[in-house]
Amino acid sequence: MTQERLWQVLDPSWGDPRALSALLCSSAAAVVLLKWLGHRQVQQKMQEARRSRDLALERMEKAARRFKQENPGTQTTHILSLTMVELAEKLKEGSLSPESVLYSYLDKALEVNREVNCVTDFIHGCEDQLQKLKKQKEKGLLYGIPISIKDHINCKGHISSGGMVKFLGQVKEEDSVIVQVLKHQGAIPFVKTNIPQTMINYDCSNLIFGQTLNPLNHQKSPGGSSGGEGALIAGGGSILGIGSDVAGSIRLPSSFCGLCGLKPTGNRISKQGVVSPLVGMQSVTAMLGPMARDVDSLALCMRALLCEEMFRLDPTVPPIPFDEEVYTSSNPLRIGYYEGDGYFQPSPSMKRAIQQTRKLLQDAGHTLVPFAPPKIDYMVDELFTRGIFSDGAAHLVDCFKGDIVDPNLKSQFNTYRLPAPVKRILAFLLKPIYPRIARDLSALCGVGKNLWDQHGAVAAYRTEFIAKWRKLRLDVILCPALGPAFNHGYAGKLFAATSYTNLYNVLNFPAGVVPVSTVTRADEEELKHYQGHYRDPWDKRLKEAVEGAVGLPVAVQCVALPWQEELCLRFMKEVEMLAHNTKRNV
Template identity: 30%
Template sequence: MPHWTALVAEKKQRQLESIPQEWIVTPPSDSTLDVSAFPETCGLLNAREIEITNTPVNVLLEKLACAAWTAVDVTTAFYKRAIVAHQLVNCLTEIFVDRALVRAAELDDYLKNTGKVVGPLHGLPISLKDQLCIKGLETTIGYVSWIGQYADKNAVLVDVLIECGAVPFVRTNVPQTLAWPESFNNVFGRTTNPYNRSLTSGGSSGGEGALVALKGSPLGVGSDLGGSVRIPSAFCGLYGLRPSYGRVPYYGARGTLEGQDSVLPVFGPMTNSVVGVKVFMKAVVNAKPWLKDPLVVRKKWDEDEYNLVDHGSGKDLCFAIMWDDGVVVPHPPIRRSLEIVKAGLQKAGHNVVDWKPIKHRLLGDITRDIWNAASAEEFMITTSVTGEPIIATMELDDADAAVASFRPQNGGITAYQLWQVQKLRQDIRKEYLDHWEATACETGTGRPVDAIICPAAPFAATPHGKNRYVDYTIVWNALDYPAAIFPVTTVDSILDGKAPPHAFYDDFDKDIYEMYDPEIFKNAPVCLQLVGRTLEEEAVIRMTEIVDAALLAAK
C-alpha cells in the first residue's frame, strides 16, 4: 500500500475535481468568523436560487409536486449553495453532481408524462452523512484505510429515500471512527461552525449540521449513537430528531462498533424547520422499511399519536424542565434558554414542573463501558491497514491537548463483565420508567409528565477540541427515548455574562464552568432538547411543534 498521506492526497484531488469549476468562489478570509450570510452575497446564486434555498421543506415539496419548480432547478440551486458552504466550512465528502442531476431529470420527466409524483419526497434534494452507502461511491467514515472501497449496493435507507422520490446529492463530513462529538479526520480535515468558524459544528454528523445551517441542503440525514444528530443540530441552530431504535432503517450503512447491539446507532433528520422533521419521518416509516431491514419496528406513522391522544389531545400539557443533570451545570446561555422556554409554555397555558434526574452519571458510565468493550481493538485493526494515526484529540494544537476523553482509556472489559453492565442498564431503564410514571402525582393533569425539556449540552458550540461532555444526549440513547432538538436563541455577551461560581459537583463541573467566556462563544446558536418515551416519535414531533409555536408567540 502507498503511504497513507499519498492516499489522502489522491482522494482530495478527486474530490476537488468533482466540483464544477464555475462554482468556485473566493471565500472570506479566516478572520471572518460568521460566514452564514456569504452564500447569498457571493454572487454564485441568482435571485430564484436564493428563493429556492430559503424555502421550507413542505413548501418545496408543494412547488415540486405542481411543477412550479423542477427537480433539476431545485437540485441545482441547493447544489450550488452546498458547494459554497463547503468552501466556507469544509462540510462535504462525496460530491456527485452529474448523477444527482440525471436523477432529478428523470423525476421531472415522470411528473410531466404521468401527472403524478414518484412519492412523498418527490424531487427533494437530501444530503447524507458519510456513512450511508450509495452504490458506486466510497464510504470512508473518515478512515484512510477505507479509501478505494466502493459500495456494491445502497444502504436500505438510501433505497427508501429514492423510492420516496428524493434526490441524494452530497455526503457530509464526520470524525475518524464516528466516535467523537466533533468532526475532523485525516482524509477530509475539519468542519467548522458557520456562525463562528472558531467553534465546532459538533459531531459526529458535523458536516451535515454545518451544511444544513448554511441552507446548502433542505434536509439532511445524520446518525446518533450518543448524540451525533442532536449535538451538531444544537451547535448549528437546527431541528433534529434522534428516533428510538428500529424506527428508521439502518441496515447496509457503514459504521463504528458494528455488532455491538446494546446501545444502537439510529438515523435521524436534520433540517431548518420542525415540519422537515415530520416530513422525513412520515415518509420513511410509511414506506414499510421493515420489509427491507429485519431490525425495523413494524409501525407506520401513527396520526393518533401525532395528535397526542394519549397526552390530553395536546391541551394543557405538562412539561418537565431538567435544569441540570446532577453532573455538570450548564453555561448561562443554556440556563437562559430554559427560562425562555418555561415562560413561553406557561404563557401558552401549559404547566411546567422541574425534572429530577436519576443516575445520569451512572448511565453515561455504563454506556461508555459498553462501547469501550472492544472499540480500541476495532480502531487499531481498521487503521493498521494503512498505518494512519488514530486521532487522539480535536484540539487545533495537539501539543496543548489533555488526555482524550472520547478514546477508550483501557483494554475494555470481558464478555462476562459486559453482560453485567448490560444487565445494570436494563435495571436502570425500568427504574427510569417507574420514575417517569410517578410524576403523575405532580403534573395536575392526571397523567405523568408529557415530555422532558433539557439541555442538549451544557454549553453552546465550543472552540475546537473543547466539546468534552456529551452525557446530556448519551443518557437518552441508553434509555432509548426519542429526542428532538429545537432552536431558542443565540449567545449574547450582555445577557449571558459569566455566572458567579456555583456549588460544583466535582472538579470536572468546575472545569466546564471555567471554560465559559461570552466573547469566545459569541453568536453561537442555543438549542434545547425535548425528550419523550420509547417509540413515541410522532408525539415528540408534535410537542416540539407546540413548544416552537409557544416560543414564536412569546417573542
C-alpha cells in the same frame, strides 16, 4: 556458558560482537523504514481520496454552471428562501421544477463548502434521479427535495470513509436502505458530508478531508459527528440532511448550528448499509435520523421514511407508520423538566433556555413537573462509557492500524489505548482528587466476561427511569442540550460532557433538539463565575469551550418514551412555535 559462547552455539556468525551490533542496527533501520513506508502509503491513500473529492466538486460545479447558463431566469434566491414544506408543495403542484431546485442547492452547497469545508463527495447519480422522477407516475412525499447524506451512509458508487483510511477505496455497490427509501419517495440525495475520524467525537475533523467550521462563527465547531450536515444546512446549502446519533451526534450539531434534529427510537428507521468502527456494539443504541431548519421538515421526512417500502426492504424494522393524529394534536401536555443533570453543570445559556421555555409552556396551558433523572453518575460511567467501550475500546484502537490519528482525537485516543491495568492504576490514584475522571478511566477498562450483566444493568435502569416517568404521569420531558457551540479542539477533551444527550441513547428514547434563543452578553458575563459541580479539569475545560459565543444559538432537548416519535415531534413543534412567537414579539 558465557553469553558470547551462547551466541556462537545459536549462530556461529553471531560470535563477532560487531556482527551482532550491525544486525541490531540494521533491524532497527528496517523497522524505521517499514514505519516510514506505511506512513507514506497512508498519506498516498489520503491524497488520492482528496483528489477524488476535488474532481467530484469540479463535476458538481460544472453541472451547476451549465444549468445557470441554460436557465438564466431561475429564481435561486426565492427557491433557497422557501421552507421545506413550502418547497414540497410547489414541486408537487408543478410551479417549481425539480431541476431548478436541485441546481440551486448544488450552487449554494458549493458556496457553503468553500467557506466551511463540509462536503466530502458529489452524488453524481442525482442527475439520473432527476430523469427517473419524470417517469414516475406517482409523486412521493419528498418529490424533488434535494437531500444531503452523512459520509458513512452508503450511496451506490461512492465510498463511506468514516474519516478513516481503512474504509477508503471501498466503493459501495448499492444504496443503504434509507437512501433507497428516500429515492422511492422522490428525494434527490446530492452530496455526502464530513464527519470526525471514527465518528466517536463531536467535533468535525479528520486527516482525509480536514476540519469543518461552524458557518455561524468560524472559531467554533459545528458539532459532530454529523457536523458536515449541521454546517451545510445551517449555511443554507441543504434543506434536509440525514445524520446518525450514538451519543448526541444528531442533536449536538443541531444545537451548535441552530437547527432542529431528531434521534428516533432505535430501529424505527433502518440502519442497513451504514459503515461504523463499532460494529456489534449493542449496549448503547445508535440511530439514523433527520436534521433540518424546522420541525415540520423533520415530521415530513419521518412521514416519508415510515412507509411500506422501508418495511419491505428491511423486515427488522417494526411496520409502524407515522401517526398524524398524535403530531397534529393540540391537547395540553404534562411535561417533566430539569435544568441540570448533576454530572455537568449547564452553561448559563443552557440553564436560561430551559427556564424561559418552561415559563412559555406553562403560560400556554401545559403542566410542568420537576423531574430528576436517577443515578446520572452511574448512567454515564457504568452504562454509557462502559457500554460503548465494553471491549475496553479494543475495536476502536484496532481501527487506527494503518492510519494516522487526527490531532482533535489524540486526547481521547491516547486514553483509549492505555492498557487496562494502567487505566485501573490511574483511576485509583486520581479517585481522591478527581473522582469523576477516575470513574471514567475505570469504565474504559470494559466489561470483559460480564457483558450480559452490562445489558441487564441497562434494562434495569430503563425500567427504573420509566417507573419514575409513569409515577409523575408525564407525557414528555424538557431538558438541556449541550451548548452553545464549542471552540475548536475541546470536543475531543470533553467526551463525557455528552451526559445530556447520551442518557437517551442508553435509554433508547426518541429525543430532539430545538433552538430557542441566542447567547446574551449577560450569559457570557455569568460564565466568568462558572465553576461546575466537581471543579475538576473537565469543568475548567467546559467553561473554556463555550466562551466567546454571544449571538450563537441555544437549544433545548425534547424527549418522549420509545416509539413515540410523533409525540416527541409534536412537543418540539410546540416549543418551536412558542420560542418563535417570543422572538417575533421582542
